[in-house]
Amino acid sequence: MTAEVGRIGLQPASAARTLYRPLLAAAAAAFVLLPWWAPSSYAVNVAILAMTFAVVCTGLNLIFGYAGLLSFAQVGFWGVGAYVSALCAVDLGLSPWLCFVAGGLTAAVIALALGVPALRVSRASFVIVTLSFTLLLGLLARNWVDVTRGPLGIPGLPAPEVSIPGLGTFSGHQPTVFFYIMLVFACIAIGAIRVIVTSPVGRALKALNQNEPLARSQGIHAVRHQLFAFAVSALVTGMAGGLYVFHLSIVDPTIFDVYYVEMMLIIVILGGPGSFWSVIVASGVFTVLPELLRISPDLRLVLFGVVLVGAALVLPGGFGGWLEQRRLRAWRRNLSS
Amino acid sequence: MNETLLFQLLLNGIVIGMTYALIAVGLSLIFGVMEIVNFAHGQLYMVGAAAMLLMVSAFGLGYFPALVGAVLLTAVAGFFLYQGLLRHLKQGEFERGIILTLGIGMVIQNGANLLIGASPRVVDTGFSFIQLRAGGLVIDAHRALAMGLAVIALAGLHGVLRFTRLGKAMRAFAQNREAAFMVGMRPSLIAGQAVVLGIALAGLAGASLAPVFTVHPAMGMPVLFKAFAIVIIGGLGHIPGALAAGLIIGVSESLVGGYGSTVMQDAVAFLAMIAILMARPQGLFGKGVRV
Numbered sequence: 001m002t003a004e005v006g007r008i009g010l011q012p013a014s015a016a017r018t019l020y021r022p023l024l025a026a027a028a029a030a031f032v033l034l035p036w037w038a039p040s041s042y043a044v045n046v047a048i049l050a051m052t053f054a055v056v057c058t059g060l061n062l063i064f065g066y067a068g069l070l071s072f073a074q075v076g077f078w079g080v081g082a083y084v085s086a087l088c089a090v091d092l093g094l095s096p097w098l099c100f101v102a103g104g105l106t107a108a109v110i111a112l113a114l115g116v117p118a119l120r121v122s123r124a125s126f127v128i129v130t131l132s133f134t135l136l137l138g139l140l141a142r143n144w145v146d147v148t149r150g151p152l153g154i155p156g157l158p159a160p161e162v163s164i165p166g167l168g169t170f171s172g173h174q175p176t177v178f179f180y181i182m183l184v185f186a187c188i189a190i191g192a193i194r195v196i197v198t199s200p201v202g203r204a205l206k207a208l209n210q211n212e213p214l215a216r217s218q219g220i221h222a223v224r225h226q227l228f229a230f231a232v233s234a235l236v237t238g239m240a241g242g243l244y245v246f247h248l249s250i251v252d253p254t255i256f257d258v259y260y261v262e263m264m265l266i267i268v269i270l271g272g273p274g275s276f277w278s279v280i281v282a283s284g285v286f287t288v289l290p291e292l293l294r295i296s297p298d299l300r301l302v303l304f305g306v307v308l309v310g311a312a313l314v315l316p317g318g319f320g321g322w323l324e325q326r327r328l329r330a331w332r333r334n335l336s337s
Numbered sequence: 338m339n340e341t342l343l344f345q346l347l348l349n350g351i352v353i354g355m356t357y358a359l360i361a362v363g364l365s366l367i368f369g370v371m372e373i374v375n376f377a378h379g380q381l382y383m384v385g386a387a388a389m390l391l392m393v394s395a396f397g398l399g400y401f402p403a404l405v406g407a408v409l410l411t412a413v414a415g416f417f418l419y420q421g422l423l424r425h426l427k428q429g430e431f432e433r434g435i436i437l438t439l440g441i442g443m444v445i446q447n448g449a450n451l452l453i454g455a456s457p458r459v460v461d462t463g464f465s466f467i468q469l470r471a472g473g474l475v476i477d478a479h480r481a482l483a484m485g486l487a488v489i490a491l492a493g494l495h496g497v498l499r500f501t502r503l504g505k506a507m508r509a510f511a512q513n514r515e516a517a518f519m520v521g522m523r524p525s526l527i528a529g530q531a532v533v534l535g536i537a538l539a540g541l542a543g544a545s546l547a548p549v550f551t552v553h554p555a556m557g558m559p560v561l562f563k564a565f566a567i568v569i570i571g572g573l574g575h576i577p578g579a580l581a582a583g584l585i586i587g588v589s590e591s592l593v594g595g596y597g598s599t600v601m602q603d604a605v606a607f608l609a610m611i612a613i614l615m616a617r618p619q620g621l622f623g624k625g626v627r628v
Binding site (some may be wrong): 064075081116121122132139231299302304 | 351368374376421425432433435436437439441442443444446447448450451458522532558559561562565566568569599600603605607610613615616618621
């Protein structure tokens with residue numbers, strides 16, 4: 001009986017369904033080859049930004065969409081990764097490759113230290129503590145001049161280099177080279193999170209999100225799972241932050257800007273918390289769309305706010321949630337007919 | 338140690354702490370009744386300050402008429418926010434409330450950026466250069482007024498919550514929603530009034546501090562940061578706790594800023610919040626953990 005149900009649910013509906021896989025493969029191939037057909041390096045830079053957001057927002061999706069904890073600390077982790085990477089490279093002279101890993105690890109350790117007090121009381125206190133954390137780091141980046149160099153930031157960061165035997169060494173300062181560095185990193189980071197959400201740990205997180213007392217009665221350790229998800233999201237976010245500032249070649253306190261908080265939330269909420277691929281598609285849409293429409297930065301933030309208000313009122317599950325509901329409705333219709 | 342400096346720092350801390358308390362109490366009131374954390378609270382504080390600027394610079398009003406106008410304007414904004422948006426939140430939609438209020442805050446802050454620009458502006462009322470002196474201590478008139486107004490507003494709020502039907506209804510909602518429903522209270526009415534009251538308090542804080550500091554669109558975020566720490570320290574939804582925690586944070590920031598560094602001054606509120614969460618998660622004055 002259940003097999004029957006599954007078969008009906010998966011039945012291809014139209015020609016578009018059968019073309020789905022080849023089209024997806026073609027789109028992926030076109031994206032991988034983007035630097036070779038893109039009209040300008042500007043387009044490549046937008047693609048790099050989109051991939052960065054895809055990683056960071058998948059991290060937020062892990063902690064918010066799957067574990068059900070709305071974290072505002074992601075921008076803090078992103079900035080920690082950025083600053084630690086930059087300082088390792090400039091003050092210690094380490095290779096950028098080591099630096100961005102160090103940035104991610106620092107963010108993960110901070111996530112563990114922050115998660116323990118933040119998870120102690122309620123979801124409300126988690127939200128408040130994580131937002132306070134990000135705001136505090138913004139203040140520290142501005143005022144702790146001895147370490148962070150203050151509002152002017154740290155310019156002249158090196159870029160990671162790739163050496164291929166026989167072909168020579170390529171500097172990440174070239175957009176094309178950096179595009180492929182970011183592509184490889186994004187595939188690894190997103191792939192790792194995909195493995196986690198489809199593993200038993202991911203199912204435990206979903207169970208905790210849906211009904212924490214019930215899940216705990218089944219022997220699932222709530223705080224341990226939530227801390228793990230928080231640390232993993234911090235790790236990938238910190239690494240992404242480190243890589244991103246090597247691309248910009250400067251880090252300054254605007255890395256903690258509310259703009260990034262808004263971007264990440266809009267992408268995850270409109271993509272649909274808990275919808276894995278929708279959030280990644282939304283990362284592309286919401287980085288490319290404002291560039292195409294050429295909206296001024298100030299107006300962009302106002303519109304983002306309006307979009308957030310609208311999403312909260314009309315589409316709480318995001319686009320992914322809406323698709324899921326449609327799929328379920330069609331599935332029920334098939335069952336009853 | 339210089340005693341005058343110590344007393345001056347204590348005095349400054351009490352003045353700023355009272356206004357922190359005003360903001361945190363409004364946040365706590367809204368949380369207690371509606372169970373939402375109002376992320377737009379800092380921006381509504383900014384609206385109060387911007388309204389004060391408007392009243393003084395554009396309409397040429399004196400300190401007190403301008404203050405009354407600014408608070409009323411913020412309260413009206415709060416009324417429309419509740420009627421238009423917050424009213425649609427259902428119970429238990431915690432994340433949705435945060436996303437909604439965050440969006441509102443973004444629209445207000447960046448809208449203000451577009452309208453009045455990002456540069457700080459000075460509000461010049463008739464009292465700008467008046468200072469009160471007593472035994473070596475100095476306090477300027479605007480600070481003294483801000484503290485006096487905060488004391489009056491908090492005493493008034495205490496009276497409302499303690500003695501009026503509306504206040505009792507608000508406390509009833511904060512204590513037990515289901516029971517309040519069952520005895521026939523109208524949640525939309527009570528919640529609406531709590532939101533308007535909480536936002537008016539933020540507006541009062543903004544309007545009374547506008548002449549002390551300067552007015553700019555991003556002024557709300559750092560204040561919200563302090564208010565968050567204060568409500569956690571005092572216990573979420575616990576109003577006397579917010580008042581006490583406001584004073585504690587105000588005074589300790591002032592002392593750390595005076596004797597230590599500005600970096601530590603920024604971190605005081607956050608570190609105190611973390612310490613309280615580790616040692617006493619229900620807050621200094623909370624009786625038990627509410628989930």
